[in-house]
Amino acid sequence: MTEPLLEFRDVRSGYGEAVVLDNMSLSLPPNGSLALLGRNGVGKSTLLLTAMGFVTLARGSIHWRGTDISWLAPHKRAQLGLGWVAQERDIFASLTIEENLTVIARPGRWDLPAIYRLFPRLADRRANMGNQLSGGEQQMLATGRTLMTNPAVLLLDEPFEGLAPIIVEELTAAVRQMAIDEGIALILVEQHAEVALGLTQQAIIIERGMIAHRAASADLLKDSVTLERYLGLKLGAS
Numbered sequence: 001m002t003e004p005l006l007e008f009r010d011v012r013s014g015y016g017e018a019v020v021l022d023n024m025s026l027s028l029p030p031n032g033s034l035a036l037l038g039r040n041g042v043g044k045s046t047l048l049l050t051a052m053g054f055v056t057l058a059r060g061s062i063h064w065r066g067t068d069i070s071w072l073a074p075h076k077r078a079q080l081g082l083g084w085v086a087q088e089r090d091i092f093a094s095l096t097i098e099e100n101l102t103v104i105a106r107p108g109r110w111d112l113p114a115i116y117r118l119f120p121r122l123a124d125r126r127a128n129m130g131n132q133l134s135g136g137e138q139q140m141l142a143t144g145r146t147l148m149t150n151p152a153v154l155l156l157d158e159p160f161e162g163l164a165p166i167i168v169e170e171l172t173a174a175v176r177q178m179a180i181d182e183g184i185a186l187i188l189v190e191q192h193a194e195v196a197l198g199l200t201q202q203a204i205i206i207e208r209g210m211i212a213h214r215a216a217s218a219d220l221l222k223d224s225v226t227l228e229r230y231l232g233l234k235l236g237a238s
């Protein structure tokens with residue numbers, strides 16, 4: 001059996017005394033893709049922050065290719081190949097697009113030409129400053145900047161939030177290319193469940209910090225009862 005790329009074993013984590021995630025066990029194979037679904041505030045972003053080491057573990061362990069990384073600092077996890085794209089996007093406002101892309105780059109197949117092929121909008125605006133970008137361009141830049149570190153897994157936190165439908169389509173195509181064509185593993189936190197399920201192989205639904213449901217994404221997409229029960233989603237109406 002292939003060793004998982006990233007594994008959570010019975011993880012409990014949170015902020016200070018407040019437990020947000022509990023009994024969290026999941027396993028992401030190399031080239032795997034996982035949608036994290038759930039209503040607002042159930043702990044999806046906290047799961048990504050826990051994977052990166054920004055949120056401290058209270059119990060359990062986190063493993064990368066079989067090695068326990070539970071106590072490794074976030075920048076060390078990034079060096080191992082965990083590529084996190086924050087919900088806030090965190091663009092450097094006083095740097096150009098090109099400078100934003102190269103500032104934390106590491107050698108690999110994702111270099112400037114590859115990012116510009118994936119996001120032609122960024123190529124057109126390469127000299128624009130970070131504070132002169134639309135929300136969609138910021139998201140492309142945040143994603144491109146993380147790809148420039150040549151990660152083995154991308155952790156995307158609500159990448160489509162607040163974006164116009166045409167931009168969502170462009171980004172969806174890019175994510176599909178990364179995940180399906182390029183084989184980068186992916187954990188995708190997303191409010192648009194139908195979009196997330198269309199981009200991933202597996203899905204979990206989180207409720208009050210615990211896994212309430214696991215399924216293959218294609219199966220969950222057809223499971224209107226579960227989607228409505230946990231997400232309040234009526235199929236075709238999202």
Ligand SMILES: Nc1ncnc2c1ncn2[C@@H]1O[C@H](COP(=O)(O)OP(=O)(O)OP(=O)(O)O)[C@@H](O)[C@H]1O
Nearest residue numbers: 015018020038039040041042043044045046047189
């Ligand atoms: N820095 C923090 N300090 C204390 N509590 C926090 C902090 N960040 C998040 N929380 C709390 O942790 C819980 C889970 O938040 P989290 O952002 O992980 O949820 P989420 O599922 O990603 O929600 P959303 O879809 O709204 O982003 C919430 O109750 C939230 O208020």
